[in-house]
Amino acid sequence: MSAIGKEIYDLADRIFPIGRSITGEGVLETLRIINEELKEAKCPLLDIKNVPSNTVVYDWKVPREWKIRFGYIENEKHERIIDYAVNPLHIMGYSIPVDKWVDLDELKQYVYIQEDMPDAIPYVTSYYKERFGFCMTKEQRDSLPEGKYHMYIDSELFDGNLTYGELVIKGKSDKEIFFSTYVCHPHMANNESSGPALSTYLIKYVNSLTDRRYTYRFIFIPETIGSITYLSKNLEYMKKHIVAGYNLSCVGDNNNYSIVESRYANTEADRALSNVLDHNVKYTRYDYLNRGSDERQYNAPGVDLPVVGFSRSLFGRFPEYHTSKDDMSLVSPEGFAGSYDIMTQVIDLHEHNGKYRIKVLCEPQLGKRNLYPTVSRKGSYEEIKSLTNFIAYADGTNDLIDISNRIGVAVKELIEIKDKLSVHDLLENVNEQ
Amino acid sequence: MSAIGKEIYDLADRIFPIGRSITGEGVLETLRIINEELKEAKCPLLDIKNVPSNTVVYDWKVPREWKIRFGYIENEKHERIIDYAVNPLHIMGYSIPVDKWVDLDELKQYVYIQEDMPDAIPYVTSYYKERFGFCMTKEQRDSLPEGKYHMYIDSELFDGNLTYGELVIKGKSDKEIFFSTYVCHPHMANNESSGPALSTYLIKYVNSLTDRRYTYRFIFIPETIGSITYLSKNLEYMKKHIVAGYNLSCVGDNNNYSIVESRYANTEADRALSNVLDHNVKYTRYDYLNRGSDERQYNAPGVDLPVVGFSRSLFGRFPEYHTSKDDMSLVSPEGFAGSYDIMTQVIDLHEHNGKYRIKVLCEPQLGKRNLYPTVSRKGSYEEIKSLTNFIAYADGTNDLIDISNRIGVAVKELIEIKDKLSVHDLLENVNEQ
Amino acid sequence: MSAIGKEIYDLADRIFPIGRSITGEGVLETLRIINEELKEAKCPLLDIKNVPSNTVVYDWKVPREWKIRFGYIENEKHERIIDYAVNPLHIMGYSIPVDKWVDLDELKQYVYIQEDMPDAIPYVTSYYKERFGFCMTKEQRDSLPEGKYHMYIDSELFDGNLTYGELVIKGKSDKEIFFSTYVCHPHMANNESSGPALSTYLIKYVNSLTDRRYTYRFIFIPETIGSITYLSKNLEYMKKHIVAGYNLSCVGDNNNYSIVESRYANTEADRALSNVLDHNVKYTRYDYLNRGSDERQYNAPGVDLPVVGFSRSLFGRFPEYHTSKDDMSLVSPEGFAGSYDIMTQVIDLHEHNGKYRIKVLCEPQLGKRNLYPTVSRKGSYEEIKSLTNFIAYADGTNDLIDISNRIGVAVKELIEIKDKLSVHDLLENVNEQ
Secondary structure (H helix, E strand, C coil), rough: CHHHHHHHHHHHHHHHHCCCCCCHHHHHHHHHHHHHHHHHHHCCCCCCEEEEECEEECCCCCCEEEEEEEEEEEEECCCCCECCHHHHHHEEEECEEEEEEEEEEEEEEEEEECCCCCHHHEEEECCCCCCCCCCCHHHHHHCCCCCCCEEEEEEEEECCCCEEEEEEEECCCCEEEEEEEECCCCCCCCCCCCCHHHHHHHHHHHCCCCCCCCEEEEEECCHHHHEEEEHHHHHHHHHEEEEEEECCCCCCCCCCEEEEEECCCCHHHHHHHHHHHHHCCCCCEEEEHCCCCHHHHHCCCCCCCEEEEECCCCCCCCCCCCCCCCCCCCHHHHHHHHHHHHHHHHHHHHHCCCCECCCCCCCCCCHHHCCCCCCCCCHHHCCCCHHHHHHHHHHEEEHHHHHHHHCCCHHHHHHHHHHHHHHCCCEEEHHHH | CCHHHHHHHHHHHHHCHHHHCCCCCHHHHHHHHHHHHHHHHCCCCEEEEECCCCCCCCCCCCCCCEEEEEEEEEEECCCEEEECCCCCCHHHHHHHCCEEEHHHHHHHCECCCCCCCCCCCEEEECCCCCCEEECCHHHHHHCCCEEEEEEEEEEEEEEEEEEEEEEEEEECCCCCEEEEEECCCCCCCCCCCCHHHHHHHHHHHHCCCCCCCEEEEEECCCHHHHHHHHHHHHHHHHHEEEEEEECCCCCCCCCCCCCCCCCCCHHHHHHHHHHHHHHCCCCCEECCCHHHCCCHHCCCCCCCCCCCEEECCCCCCCCCEEECCCCCCCCCHHHHHHHCCCCHHHHHHHHHHCCCCCCCCCCCCCCHCCCCCCCCCHHHHCCCHHHHHHHHEEEEEEEEEHHHHHHHHCCCHHHHHHHHHHHHEEEEEEHCC | CHHHHHHHHHHHHCCCCCCCCCCCCCHHHHHHHHHHHHHHHHCCCCCCCCCCEEECCCCECCCEEEEEEEEEEEECCCCCEEEECCHHEEEEEECEEEEEEEEHHHHCCEEEECCCCCCCCCCCCCCCCCCCCCCCHHHHCCCCCEEEEEEEEEEEEEEEEEEEEEEEEECCCCCCCEEEEEEECCCCCCCCCHHHHHHHHHHHHHHCCCCCEEEEEEEEECCCHHHHHHHHHHHHHHHHHHHEEEEEEECCCCCCCCCCCCCCCCHHHHHHHHHHCCCCCCEECHHHHCCCCCCCCCCCHHHHHHHHEECCCCCCCCCCEECCCCCCCCCCHHHHHHHHHHHHEEEEEEECCEEEECCCCCCCCCCCHCCCCEEEEHHHHHHCCHHHHHHHEEEEEEEHHHHHHCCCHHHHHHHHHHHHHCCCEEEEHHHHH
């Protein structure tokens, strides 16, 4: 497992340095790297989709595309004190061009710092109002000497496209399990090089499943405007087909596990992820009031998709969030391996889940099938408790999650019991009749 | 607010001294004072209704009217040791006439005291069995010297009327919010000069509301027999029209807030009052097993009206209850102001409540409407959490109470948000479609 | 009450020593003793039923009948070191014949001991695989000297019958209350001479009830194969008629009370027994995951009978369970009396239960029926709280159990109140309309 953690970490590391925004070349570059990775693994590739600027998407409009060539502040000696080329976080996202010498006081009006973390560059954007800005550490700002400074940004906002990646892997059913992650955050690791990296490896896992029950849909989009755009094109189909969906964000650190529940915490995704987390790790449940990523759109009134958020440390809850401190040292192979383990168990759960019914009345005679000790003595019954408890609730009204929750046994263990009972023709799946 | 508290206190003080019972002149005198007050405020007046003695009302019969002219005990020196004129509590309610000299031992058979409160005169009645009785403090009784005493009551039980007051203030809808309080307790403050005084000021508040949604029904009745009588005449109409009702009793002290839940704690009145209390004050929930006032009739099987009780300190739970200690020092302008604040918030809640639905799919773009900061940085999303959480649950299935309970924001704040979103045409009320 | 406890104890003591198994003479002998007891009490007798070996019963087959004449181990001096005639537990249940001299090492392969209780003989069986075995204390086994030992069992497995007893006592309704207990455990007291003994006395109790509402069905069967056999013959009728059922096991000790809930803890039997236990004794609730006796069959998927388990100390939870230590000193007249008290209260509850409705609107006038004090003073209302609370919830939707749970008053008290209100024609049973 830690081998695969290392592979996911390496992919995250590869896309980490890219300067991304909700539109522009960074998104495309990220998707290209992911497709290289998928191609090597002989997986189907992401479809790259473009949506023109100004397209109306529900209450929003696709913004103009942002292109940035250079961005820096230089002092009187023409030394660049910050530079986009060194760290894209130094330039506020969607900054309009500027080319102006100002004194220190005026400069400071355009400089954003992270008050509570003096050595971190904050991540700041202004997508929907035209302005420019620079970000640096509080320490750097506070130590700037009086003098003249050259604010220089060579950028462009133009009618172009919003770009995203999409991949559908078909299964026997056209019912879908859905994964969403985002590719708009520049030069940060947990939020958000981790989500795309994990999603890529889940694609490989799904592709490796022979005899897949479900169809799987993976999307790699810019946050908020990307999910709104995607929904505006696909909502009706998604509402009909998606059984459970997962928004993946901040999945690379090794400190915590988190679920962000759906609006009413009652979807198949809530049930499945909660159950797997319950039986595997300690974790924190966040109700929908703690939402913050694209689950906001998937769960919006009228959208109503069965989507939850999955994270290790939750966005907004770890100190490095949305700063330059969210770098590759914050994530780890172990962190990725843990996320991968949970999400592949969730996939397995969906693949095997169903409402099972025992085919005989009264307890089956397990002894004659070598499923029960033939000498009966104090304690005999305890030894095969998971098996008999499974049978006791396999009455056609409970799915594996219900049974797991009731008898306190992980679904991965129940899948083995189900397969064993099926071999003896003792079980039927009432959903398949 | 404390100005209005003082006004309510003053009205309570005005009706406090009156000798009331379930029938008789005290009730009428009380209703007359209230009507004077309403007339001054240019409010509609209470209708005074009379129901003849012996009218059958469900399992009961309206009792004969009780008139009392004099009532006292005098000693051998013709000193009145207690006198109805000084405090009506001295004569047991509904006492029949007596005019008899007795020795101390016989006298004591007719004297009621409050064992656990030696300096208080208890409040005692015998409505449904003919007897007479006197009430005094334990201290007084125990210090009575041997000797002859003259028990004298000049009273009358005759075929007259049971009297009550009723006021309906119409709104756009014929659905009603209902308030009930009682006017049968003599010479006590919290229980019960406070309820009629508060009700009078709620009438003024309702009357001041322009564009009222609901019709409001206020009744001022004798307890138990009055509500039974009122129900026997109005039940079918009430069952069809009353949305929520409140029994007001003991609303003038400043020690506690209380709700007495309806029979199953599941009515619109339970929901509304609980929500307002939850977000404003500390209070005690009493389930229906703790009922004691007219909520007993409104919630009886087959009556089934959505009525809860509202009190500050609950009847029967404060030591001064049903004794001469329940005087105007037990209530206060602050106590009344608090009750008035809660009940007017309850009225506002009913006026504004509804199931609202956001009119766009996905989150609305709040930025373009200046409802969201345009620079997005760590913490941006937190600032407008009440607004976005309201939107998240404005899916047409939740009313303001549901949303308030779920997102932890008071309804009075949600009313402001609702109005703001309505201005931007982002919200519809699904009940009004 | 302790007189009847002694009688039940004596009956248990009479059947205690018998060597029983799931088939064979011990069962018949036990049923004969019970019938003697019933005959003395002028009760109807158990029907003795036989089901031939090899009859297919659901997933099982009735095993061949086991007859054992002798069974012992002797040493070289022909001293019997253990002997079936002394304690039937010494021979593993369903042992096939053996007649062989072996050395100590080989002997030990056939000897079962109770590792954690060195001075107890364990109870061991091998019903469904042919083998033989001996049971003794660990102390005895460990002290056996080297030498030759004669393993001797003169037993027989032959096509015979499985035997059980059944008694149906008719009531006005053909709906049934069901009791099941088992008669297959040899020479142990709590598990299981106690269940048959208590059942016998419940038969006497039911027979004494004049004007019985329900029909009562009692069965005395071998565990597991007996209930499966019985169900295979009677399931459809039982599903249509049984209202509540109780599996009685380990009901003679004086240490605890236990309920084993039904599969979803939601049957009439769960409700009734829980309520009686709640208002009478401290007890332990065991959910269905702790099942272990015939409730396993009655609750199996597709069988779905409303049956719970009732025990004092639960099977498998007391140290003496399934060993020779479960002897008549473990049970007591007090233990039996407590079980009898609970189960007869359960029977009374079923006999009287119903959804009652008060026949007047608003509170009835209790005073005129002498059910309420006519002088009303502080505290008057408290005195008759059980009565008024009963009336408050007698709305036709609650049965006695619902009301008892809600108002915190035992059903035996509510039965008295119900009868009192019925005398005054204030109550109707909505189930009987």
